[in-house]
Each structure stands twice: as C-alpha cells, then as structure tokens.
Amino acid sequence: MKYVDTAQVQKRMNLRLTTNKLAKSLFFLSTMFGLIVLVVLIYRVFSQGIQWIDLQFLTGKLSTFAENAGVMGPLLGSFWLMLVVAPLTMFLGVGTAIYLEEYAKKGRIPSFIQTNIANLAGVPSIVFGLLGLTVFVKGFSLGNVVLAGGLTMSLLVLPIVVVASQESIRAVPQYLREASYGMGATKWQTVKNVVLPASLPGILTGVILSLSRAIGETAPLVVLGIPALLIPFPDSIFDKFTVMPLQIYYWTIDSALTKEYANLAAGAIVVLLMLLFLMNSIAIIIRNKYQRRL
Amino acid sequence: MTTLTIEKKNNKRKIEKNQSTSNASNKKNVFETKDLNLWYGDDHALKEINLSIPENEVTAIIGPSGCGKSTFIKTLNRMVEMVPIVKISGAIKYREKNIFQPKYRVEELRTQVGMVFQKPNPFPKSIYDNIAYGPRIHGIRNKKILDQIVEKSLRGAAIWDEVKDRLNENAYGLSGGQQQRICIARCLAIEPDVILMDEPTSALDPISTLKVEELVQELKKDYSIVIVTHNMQQAARISDKTAFFLTGEVVEFSDTDALFSNPEDKRTEDYITGRFG
Numbered sequence: 401m402k403y404v405d406t407a408q409v410q411k412r413m414n415l416r417l418t419t420n421k422l423a424k425s426l427f428f429l430s431t432m433f434g435l436i437v438l439v440v441l442i443y444r445v446f447s448q449g450i451q452w453i454d455l456q457f458l459t460g461k462l463s464t465f466a467e468n469a470g471v472m473g474p475l476l477g478s479f480w481l482m483l484v485v486a487p488l489t490m491f492l493g494v495g496t497a498i499y500l501e502e503y504a505k506k507g508r509i510p511s512f513i514q515t516n517i518a519n520l521a522g523v524p525s526i527v528f529g530l531l532g533l534t535v536f537v538k539g540f541s542l543g544n545v546v547l548a549g550g551l552t553m554s555l556l557v558l559p560i561v562v563v564a565s566q567e568s569i570r571a572v573p574q575y576l577r578e579a580s581y582g583m584g585a586t587k588w589q590t591v592k593n594v595v596l597p598a599s600l601p602g603i604l605t606g607v608i609l610s611l612s613r614a615i616g617e618t619a620p621l622v623v624l625g626i627p628a629l630l631i632p633f634p635d636s637i638f639d640k641f642t643v644m645p646l647q648i649y650y651w652t653i654d655s656a657l658t659k660e661y662a663n664l665a666a667g668a669i670v671v672l673l674m675l676l677f678l679m680n681s682i683a684i685i686i687r688n689k690y691q692r693r694l
Numbered sequence: 695m696t697t698l699t700i701e702k703k704n705n706k707r708k709i710e711k712n713q714s715t716s717n718a719s720n721k722k723n724v725f726e727t728k729d730l731n732l733w734y735g736d737d738h739a740l741k742e743i744n745l746s747i748p749e750n751e752v753t754a755i756i757g758p759s760g761c762g763k764s765t766f767i768k769t770l771n772r773m774v775e776m777v778p779i780v781k782i783s784g785a786i787k788y789r790e791k792n793i794f795q796p797k798y799r800v801e802e803l804r805t806q807v808g809m810v811f812q813k814p815n816p817f818p819k820s821i822y823d824n825i826a827y828g829p830r831i832h833g834i835r836n837k838k839i840l841d842q843i844v845e846k847s848l849r850g851a852a853i854w855d856e857v858k859d860r861l862n863e864n865a866y867g868l869s870g871g872q873q874q875r876i877c878i879a880r881c882l883a884i885e886p887d888v889i890l891m892d893e894p895t896s897a898l899d900p901i902s903t904l905k906v907e908e909l910v911q912e913l914k915k916d917y918s919i920v921i922v923t924h925n926m927q928q929a930a931r932i933s934d935k936t937a938f939f940l941t942g943e944v945v946e947f948s949d950t951d952a953l954f955s956n957p958e959d960k961r962t963e964d965y966i967t968g969r970f971g
Contacts, residue, residue: 505778506778573815575811575813575815576815576817576818577776578773578776578809578811578815579811579815579816579817579877579880580817580827580831581773581776581804582771582773582804582808582809582811582881583804583805583808583827583828583831583880583881583884584801584802584803584804584805584828584831584832584884585801585831586801586831589831593827593831594817597818598818
C-alpha cells in the first residue's frame with residue numbers, strides 16, 4: 401500500500417514550480433522598488449544641482465544672491481559638529497557596551513539599563529532637541545554653539561553605537577576570553593587585547609552609521625535654535641554654527657519666494673550625499689582592513 | 695539509601711588511605727581539596743571532593759559525561775567562576791594556600807596554574823603573538839627575551855620545527871593538532887607550575903593525539919599535570935594517578951596501574967570494563 405500517489409504528485413508539480421517563480425519575482429520587485437526610487441532621487445537631485453556645484457559654491461559664504469551663495473559655512477559647521485560627536489559617542493558608547501557585556505553581573509539592574517537603551521533609541525529626535533535646549537543651551541548657558549549641538553547629537557546617536565558595539569562584543573567567542581583569563585590576564589587586559597580587536601569591525605560600523613545619522617539629522621538642531629542665516633564661519637566648538645541639512649531645509653522653504661534657492665538646495669543635497677558616501681566608503685575600507693588582519 | 699552511605703564512607707576511607715600512602719612516599723602535593731562542593735544553581739555538580747594532586751606527576755581524571763570532571767579541573771584555577779550561577783563550599787589548597795580566600799588573587803593563581811582547553815583556542819593573531827601573549831600581559835616587553843621565550847615554549851611543545859619559518863603567520867592557518875600544541879606552547883610561555891588539560895585531544899585525530907600524549911610524558915619532568923579525559927586507554931597510557939568521578943563524587947583515586955588492574959570499587963570496575971558510560 402503506497403500513500404504517495406505518483407500521478408497526484410506529477411499533477412501538482414507544475415503549480416508548485418509556478419508558485420516558486422512567482423515568489424521569486426515578487427521579492428525581486430520589492431528589491432527593485434527601493435532601488436528605482438533611489439536612482440530617480442539621485443538623478444533628480446544631481447540633474448538639478450550638479451551645475452551649481454563649482455569652487456565658488458563649495459567655498460563661498462552665504463549670500464542673498466543665489467549665484468554668489470556657497471556652502472562653506474554649513475560644511476564647516478557639520479565638520480565641527482562631528483569633531484564633538486565622534487569622540488564622545490565612541491567613548492561613551494563603546495564604554496557602555498564594554499561595561500554591560502564584560503563587567504556588569506547579569507541581573508536586574510543591567511537588564512533595566514538594557515531595556516532603557518532600547519527605549520532611548522526609539523525616542524523621537526525632536527525630544528532630544530528639547531532636552532539639549534533645556535540642559536546644554538539654557539542649563540549650562542552654552543548658547544546655541546557647536547558644543548551644545550554636539551552634546552545633543554551625541555545623546556541622540558548613542559544608543560545606536562551602544563547596541564551595535566554590544567552585539568559585536570557578544571559575538572566574540574567565549575573560548576578566546578577563556579584563553580586570556582586562563583593565563584592570568586585581568587579583565588581589562590582581556591578586553592583590550594582580545595575582545596576589542598575581535599569586535600572592532602562591528603563597532604566601527606556602528607560608529608560610522610551613527611555619524612551618518614548625526615550629520616543628516618535636522619529636527620533637534622531646529623529646536624536648539626541653530627540659525628540658517630549665518631555669515632561668519634565657525635572656528636571652534638564654542639562658535640555659533642549651522643549645518644548642511646538645516647541649510648537645505650531653509651533654502652527649500654525660501655524657494656517659494658526666490659526660485660533659484662531650489663537649485664541651491666539641490667546643490668547642497670549633492671554635496672551632503674557625496675559627504676555621506678565618502679564617510680561610508682571610509683568605514684568599509686577600515687572594516688575590511690581590520691577584518692583581514694583577524 | 696543505606697548502601698549509598700556505606701559506600702560513601704568506604705570511599706572516604708579509601709581516599710584517606712591513598713592520601714596517607716602518598717604522604718608516606720614523601721611526595722609533595724600541589725593541590726589539596728577539602729570537602730569541596732559546587733553547585734550550578736540547584737544542581738549539585740561536585741560533592742565532598744577530597745583529592746591530593748601530586749607534584750611532577752600526571753593525574754588523570756576519568757568518568758562518564760556529566761560526572762563533574764571538567765567542572766573539577768576548572769575549579770582548580772577558578773575558571774568555573776565565569777559561570778555566573780556557581781556556588782562553592784569547602785577549600786582548595788594550592789601550595790598550602792586556600793585559593794578561595796577573599797584576598798587571594800585569581801590572576802596570580804592562573805599565572806602559576808596554566809590551562810589547555812578542550813577545543814584548540816589560539817587567538818586570531820600570529821603564532822608569535824599567540825605565544826608572546828602571556829609574557830606580554832605580565833609586563834615583559836624586551837624583544838630579545840620574548841624571542842627566547844617563544845622559541846623555548848614552541849620547542850617545549852614539540853612544534854618549533856613545524857612553525858619556525860612562519861612565526862608571523864596567523865595561527866588559524868595551522869591544523870587542529872598543531873593549533874592545540876600552539877595552545878600548549880602558549881601555556882608554557884608563562885612558565886607555570888601546574889598545567890591543567892581539559893580533554894586536550896578530544897578534537898584531534900589519532901596522530902595528533904599521539905603527539906600530545908608524548909608531549910605530556912615529556913612535560914611531566916618539569917610540570918605537574920592534571921588531565922581530564924574520557925578516553926580510558928589514554929588515562930592508562932599517560933597518567934601516574936587516576937581519579938574516577940561519577941555523578942559529582944570521587945569513587946576511586948589511586949595509582950593508575952592499581953586502578954585499572956585491580957579496582958576496589960564495583961562501579962570503577964564496571965566503568966573501566968565498559969559496562970556503562
């Protein structure tokens with residue numbers, strides 16, 4: 401007595417194979433959707449903005465005349481902002497991850513912290529802006545300078561770095577730690593010589609991702625009262641500043657009055673995108689280099 | 695229940711007898727455990743262990759899976775504490791000092807008591823950096839001294855000739871058997887007093903196993919060795935003393951020849967004749 405009817409199996413074969421093909425096309429189209437949108441977006445922005453990009457546009461100051469305007473101010477602003485955000489998030493984020501993964505005894509308090517880091521990642525960025533305004537701008541009387549903006553941004557992207565670093569540290573095999581402890585290494589020596597080198601690629605990915613987020617984030621800076629109409633360039637972290645996405649935002653709004661501002665916005669977007677692509681490429685290069693060494 | 699207690703008493707007597715014989719032969723002990731108990735949460739993994747590990751001999755620990763032999767060896771250098779739910783009572787004396795004393799520095803203990811693990815676990819670094827890891831964490835920076843330590847350790851682990859021309863290559867490129875001998879060399883580099891080996895050949899092929907066994911014979915001239923193995927022939931071949939563990943207890947502990955040729959306990963006999971485990 402056979403339970404599997406060969407004729408039935410044959411009959412269903414066509415249907416099964418067709419369904420399989422359908423599934424494949426469906427998922428392919430899903431992938432294409434995102435890709436096409438990205439290509440259209442880049443094409444639109446580049447075709448509109450690329451002719452505005454010249455040395456004058458890159459190095460010029462802000463001007464009410466569209467043809468004289470440049471993005472050097474917001475570029476420098478973004479640069480100074482990163483100078484605050486990068487070291488701060490790296491130290492605080494990786495430090496938190498190391499503490500939670502390597503030092504803290506598993507229990508209620510670490511899991512409470514863990515949950516709240518996850519919650520923190522879900523807090524809308526504008527709320528961080530309000531926090532920055534209350535604590536750094538008003539509370540510490542810093543004013544709307546680079547340092548205040550940088551501290552606010554650091555808080556905003558900190559959860560990304562913590563979570564990415566934690567995952568990366570957790571992925572380091574336990575037997576490597578055992579080998580180190582087995583020779584009388586202290587916890588710090590083990591972290592420094594074994595855990596961090598092995599988890600560095602993942603940590604760097606998290607840091608660069610968080611910096612990309614910080615460089616493109618706009619809402620919290622609006623709340624901090626960062627001006628868009630700023631003629632002088634920032635020279636230190638205690639200067640007033642503006643950043644690329646804010647400049648783009650205001651130029652886009654003003655294009656209702658002055659048509660050429662739309663082109664300026666497009667040009668600025670191209671510059672910002674280039675900057676982000678550059679940062680991500682650097683991240684990939686660093687990651688590959690360290691991965692090969694492992 | 696009553697038979698069990700009687701057996702337990704017999705055990706104790708036997709162990710005490712063994713201890714007295716080893717004392718009589720005037721051999722020093724590196725480790726002495728006293729009423730050692732260990733729990734993983736509610737799981738009583740080691741029960742009233744009283745063992746003496748003699749100096750410059752190979753002590754084998756045998757027993758079926760889950761009998762606590764790996765737990766025991768990891769307790770000797772306190773690596774077992776990496777499991778967060780462990781509770782320990784009793785004492786382990788290493789060279790007359792109780793290693794569970796609050797002031798005892800675990801880093802110091804592990805410098806004296808090195809460990810080779812079940813799975814070869816070299817660092818993802820060069821062969822040289824693997825061997826130099828221990829000396830470096832203990833503060834040796836001098837390149838000449840490090841070079842000498844690396845060569846001596848690799849020679850000591852009988853792998854110098856195979857790797858001397860590629861010290862700067864990643865240790866992951868070596869075979870499993872070579873990696874395990876690299877791990878033994880790495881352990882030798884800190885010049886320990888005792889070497890703990892937790893089933894060091896269980897992941898190796900027969901030829902690599904043979905090499906490691908020969909190495910153990912060589913090493914016991916300079917080091918005291920405790921080796922956990924689930925291979926009874928291996929225990930019989932390489933050890934001077936053997937302890938048989940069963941469900942967290944020491945059933946029998948005596949000279950290897952005596953234990954294998956003339957076991958005193960019925961359960962030991964059953965185990966070594968392959969009736970269970």
